[in-house]
Structure formats: C-alpha cells, structure tokens
Amino acid sequence: MSNRIAAPHSPAREAEVWAVAGGKGGTGKSFLVSSMGTCLARKQHKVVLVDFDLGGANLHTFLNVAQSRRSLTRFFEDKDARLEDLVVPTEIDNLGLITGDLESVSPESVTFSRKGKLLRHLAKLDSRYVLVDLGAGCHPNILDTFLAADKMITLVVPEITSVENMYHFIKSVLYRKLIMTLKDYGFKDTARHVWQKRESYGIRNLREFIDYLRRNMTYLEPILDKELGGFTMHLAVNMARDSQDIHLGSSLKSIFDKYLGLKASYAGFITYDDAVWRSVRERRPFMLHFLSSRSSKEIEILVDNLVHDREIPPSWGQP
Amino acid sequence: MSAGSKIGADRDLSVLELGPEATLAQVKSAYLRLKKLYSSDSPLLSPIAHDFPEEKRLKILLEVEEAYQRLLARFHVETAAFPSAGEGTSSSAPSPSESGPAPETKSGTTETAFTGPALKKIRESLGIPLQAIHQATKVRVEQLEAIEAESFDRLPDETYLRIQLKEYAGHLLLNPKMVIADYLKRYAYWKKTHPLPGR
Numbered sequence: 001m002s003n004r005i006a007a008p009h010s011p012a013r014e015a016e017v018w019a020v021a022g023g024k025g026g027t028g029k030s031f032l033v034s035s036m037g038t039c040l041a042r043k044q045h046k047v048v049l050v051d052f053d054l055g056g057a058n059l060h061t062f063l064n065v066a067q068s069r070r071s072l073t074r075f076f077e078d079k080d081a082r083l084e085d086l087v088v089p090t091e092i093d094n095l096g097l098i099t100g101d102l103e104s105v106s107p108e109s110v111t112f113s114r115k116g117k118l119l120r121h122l123a124k125l126d127s128r129y130v131l132v133d134l135g136a137g138c139h140p141n142i143l144d145t146f147l148a149a150d151k152m153i154t155l156v157v158p159e160i161t162s163v164e165n166m167y168h169f170i171k172s173v174l175y176r177k178l179i180m181t182l183k184d185y186g187f188k189d190t191a192r193h194v195w196q197k198r199e200s201y202g203i204r205n206l207r208e209f210i211d212y213l214r215r216n217m218t219y220l221e222p223i224l225d226k227e228l229g230g231f232t233m234h235l236a237v238n239m240a241r242d243s244q245d246i247h248l249g250s251s252l253k254s255i256f257d258k259y260l261g262l263k264a265s266y267a268g269f270i271t272y273d274d275a276v277w278r279s280v281r282e283r284r285p286f287m288l289h290f291l292s293s294r295s296s297k298e299i300e301i302l303v304d305n306l307v308h309d310r311e312i313p314p315s316w317g318q319p
Numbered sequence: 320m321s322a323g324s325k326i327g328a329d330r331d332l333s334v335l336e337l338g339p340e341a342t343l344a345q346v347k348s349a350y351l352r353l354k355k356l357y358s359s360d361s362p363l364l365s366p367i368a369h370d371f372p373e374e375k376r377l378k379i380l381l382e383v384e385e386a387y388q389r390l391l392a393r394f395h396v397e398t399a400a401f402p403s404a405g406e407g408t409s410s411s412a413p414s415p416s417e418s419g420p421a422p423e424t425k426s427g428t429t430e431t432a433f434t435g436p437a438l439k440k441i442r443e444s445l446g447i448p449l450q451a452i453h454q455a456t457k458v459r460v461e462q463l464e465a466i467e468a469e470s471f472d473r474l475p476d477e478t479y480l481r482i483q484l485k486e487y488a489g490h491l492l493l494n495p496k497m498v499i500a501d502y503l504k505r506y507a508y509w510k511k512t513h514p515l516p517g518r
C-alpha cells in the first residue's frame with residue numbers, strides 16, 4: 001500500500017526532538033511516548049523512539065519488541081557506536097526504537113562529553129521526529145536531555161504526589177537552565193553562591209533569585225529575558241477521571257506562570273481507560289489495536305496540538 | 320477607545336489568562352476559575368506554598384480581582400455605546416494570539432559586559448566590602464576603587480592589571496578569564512585613544 005510509505009525525509013532537515021519527563025514514576029511516560037510515536041508514524045512521519053530511562057527501561061514492552069542487544073547502553077560504553085545503528089524496527093511502519101537497558105549503565109559512566117554527543121546526534125537521526133522517554137527523578141542526565149529537546153513535555157497525573165514531584169522537577173529544570181546559561185557568561189559560580197546563601201540575600205525562591213540577578217547584574221537582563229522568555233513547557237495530564245482532573249493542566253499552567261514566571265502550554269489530557277491496561281497486558285500497541293477507544297482519540301488531539309503548538313483552552317469541558 | 324486603554328485592557332485580560340478577543344462570558348468564567356485556584360484552601364498550591372510567602376498568593380488574588388473589576392467596567396461602557404456588540408458574540412475560537420510574538424529584547428550587546436560599574440554592582444549585591452577584597456588579595460583599596468570607577472589613568476600596566484583583575488574576579492566567584500578579556504578590551508581602547516605624553 002503506497003500510502004503507508006513515509007514521505008522522503010530530507011537529510012538536511014534535522015529531526016524534531018520531543019522529550020517526555022515529569023519527576024514521578026508511574027505516570028505513564030512510556031505509554032505516552034509509545035502512543036504518540038505510533039500516532040505520528042501512522043500519519044506517515046518517520047519516527048524514532050529513544051528509551052532514556054536508563055534505570056528502568058521498558059518502552060520496548062509497550063511496542064512488543066524484544067529487548068535489543070543494541071541498546072542505548074552501547075552508545076555509552078563503546079566509543080565507536082553510532083546512534084543510527086542502534087535503531088531497531090517495530091511492527092509499526094515508520095517507527096523505530098532505540099531501547100534502553102535493564103542492566104543499565106551506571107549514571108556516572110554517562111560522561112559529559114558522551115552525553116553532549118548523544119544530544120547532538122539525536123536530531124541527526126534519519127527521521128522527522130525523535131521522541132525521548134526520560135525516567136523519573138531529577139538527575140542532571142535527565143535535566144540536560146530534557147533541556148536539549150525542541151519540545152519539553154511534562155506528564156502529570158491528578159494526584160497530589162505527582163503534582164508535588166512535577167513542581168520539584170520543573171524547579172530543577174529551571175535552575176539547571178539558569179546555571180547553564182550563566183555559565184556561558186562567566187557567572188555560574190557567583191550565581192551558585194548567591195543561591196546557596198539565598199537566605200542571607202533575602203531570596204526565598206527561584207523567582208526571587210532570578211529577579212535578584214536581573215536587578216543586580218544588570219547586563220544579564222537581556223540574556224535572561226532571551227533565554228527564559230523563549231522557554232515553553234508543554235503539559236499533559238494522564239489518567240483524568242473527571243472534568244476537575246482535566247482542569248489540572250490549566251491550573252498548573254496558571255500557577256507556573258504566576259509564581260515562577262514560566263510559560264507553559266496545556267497540550268492535552270488522556271482519560272483513565274482500562275483499555276490501556278489491557279493493551280499492556282496483551283502486549284498489543286495501544287494506538288494500533290484500540291483505535292476506537294476514547295483515549296486514543298485524546299492522544300491524537302494531544303499530538304496534533306504539540307505538532308502545531310496549540311493548546312486546549314481553560315474553558316474546556318465547561319458549559 | 321484610546322490606544323492606552325486598549326493596552327491596559329490587554330494587560331488585564333492576560334492577568335485572567337485570556338487573549339485580546341475574549342468575551343464577557345469568558346472573562347467571568349476565568350475570574351471564577353482563578354478565584355478558586357488561588358483560594359486559601361486550594362490543594363494545588365500546597366506543594367508550592369513552601370517556597371512562597373502567603374503575601375504572594377494574596378497579591379495574585381488582588382491582581383485577579385482588580386483586573387476583573389476594570390474589565391467589567393469596560394464591558395459595561397462598551398455595551399452601552401454599542402448595544403448590538405454585546406455578550407452574544409461569543410464565537411471567538413481559542414485565539415492563537417496567546418502565543419503571540421514575544422516582545423523583542425533589546426539586542427544585548429554583552430561585549431563590554433564586565434565594566435567597572437557592573438563589577439561594583441555585583442560586588443555590592445554580594446555584600447562584599449572592598450576592604451575584605453583588599454585583605455584577601457593585598458590589592459590596595461584605592462586601586463580596587465580605580466578598577467570599579469574605570470579610572471584607567473590610575474591603573475597599572477596591563478601585566479599587573481591582569482593579576483589584580485584575576486584576584487578581584489576570583490573573589491566575586493566570576494570567571495576571571497571572561498572578566499579580564501572584557502575589561503582589558505575597554506582598557507586597551509582607552510590607552511589607544513589616550514597616548515601617554517612624551518611617548
């Protein structure tokens with residue numbers, strides 16, 4: 001069938017990298033990445049999924065792919081390994097996968113230079129989209145990969161623990177972004193010092209920290225404006241059970257804006273669905289075998305919003 | 320309407336997280352949503368409350384309230400003037416203008432970033448007196464003052480200045496290389512334009 005062949009991908013064009021994280025484990029990151037990837041591949045885009053959850057990789061299970069010997073670990077252990085050689089096919093046309101490794105490399109062996117190389121090479125993979133599944137937590141490896149992505153997507157479920165972890169994650173991302181930006185301008189250690197002694201400077205939070213730098217190190221102002229102004233966090237809510245859960249995305253967007261001065265965009269939500277659980281148990285990729293389910297339609301909307309930089313309005317679901 | 324009030328209204332609408340085309344019904348619904356979200360018993364605020372003082376929440380509430388009242392007054396004036404353009408026209412789709420063009424930042428020429436006055440400001444913001452730098456680095460206070468004031472005629476030769484700047488920058492935890500490169504660029508320019516008499 002000719003319509004299942006992906007449009008030729010011009011190698012001059014870099015792949016768009018989407019990274020999915022969120023701080024807490026068990027929110028459905030791997031499910032979301034595998035489903036979004038399937039959705040994009042079905043729209044005739046070439047897609048590669050990358051399992052960067054080095055401690056608990058299981059993206060392959062969602063796609064019914066056996067754990068590959070050619071996993072991402074190889075990239076970190078073998079200096080000559082090429083990222084494109086690690087891509088294994090899936091049963092879905094246009095969809096490739098770089099698996100993680102359950103006997104994973106220790107985070108320490110993920111060296112700074114190797115990590116930098118990985119981030120550069122992700123966008124050079126021969127595909128239109130590269131979707132990265134990041135693990136739970138706030139390890140610098142996760143933060144740096146997240147920050148290097150073209151689209152930073154955070155996934156949250158309507159539980160206070162998940163909101164808590166996500167808030168912590170977003171603060172870590174913002175702080176890391178700030179420090180790495182300031183490093184380029186010779187300010188890293190000064191800023192770190194101010195943050196560590198923040199109480200003596202009357203700084204209570206990240207927002208006041210940024211304001212303090214802006215006020216006292218005046219020439220940083222245009223730099224901070226430029227680097228932080230163009231910074232957008234995409235939000236997605238998983239396992240929503242009622243309209244209040246759906247509004248969680250709009251509420252978090254508001255809180256991030258008003259408290260942290262961070263621009264967020266609410267890309268979409270997925271309602272709680274037993275079909276998801278069934279698809280994992282039966283090892284049948286959700287977006288292939290449960291197409292008529294409500295959740296799969298919501299994932300399509302979510303993907304569409306992310307592709308076109310749209311969001312769902314705060315009034316969603318209200319009369 | 321005057322251009323000024325239009326900008327004011329846009330600002331009020333953005334406080335309510337709405338685009339410029341919002342209808343009265345959308346304004347009301349946004350107001351109720353935010354009042355509830357930022358109420359004292361809002362569960363979503365508990366993780367963030369640890370970092371932020373209570374005044375911040377109250378300030379947000381006040382801003383929302385004031386923006387709403389001003390917008391309400393505006394809508395009433397407009398409906399009085401143009402009775403046909405009332406609440407009925409709520410057909411405006413979620414506008415893409417929310418993600419409108421980001422304000423252009425002033426092209427940040429960071430070439431002369433580490434100027435004397437900028438360094439002084441950084442030092443003061445860190446609460447470090449010149450005397451303390453003098454004690455730690457043995458560079459005289461008058462010399463440090465000259466560096467901060469960019470009194471280039473009171474500064475030593477480049478070789479010594481380099482050493483002094485390195486000590487000074489290190490004390491403020493700044494990257495000495497960048498400070499030196501920046502500062503010396505200005506120093507060199509001054510020297511070129513102020514040739515020593517008799518040389």
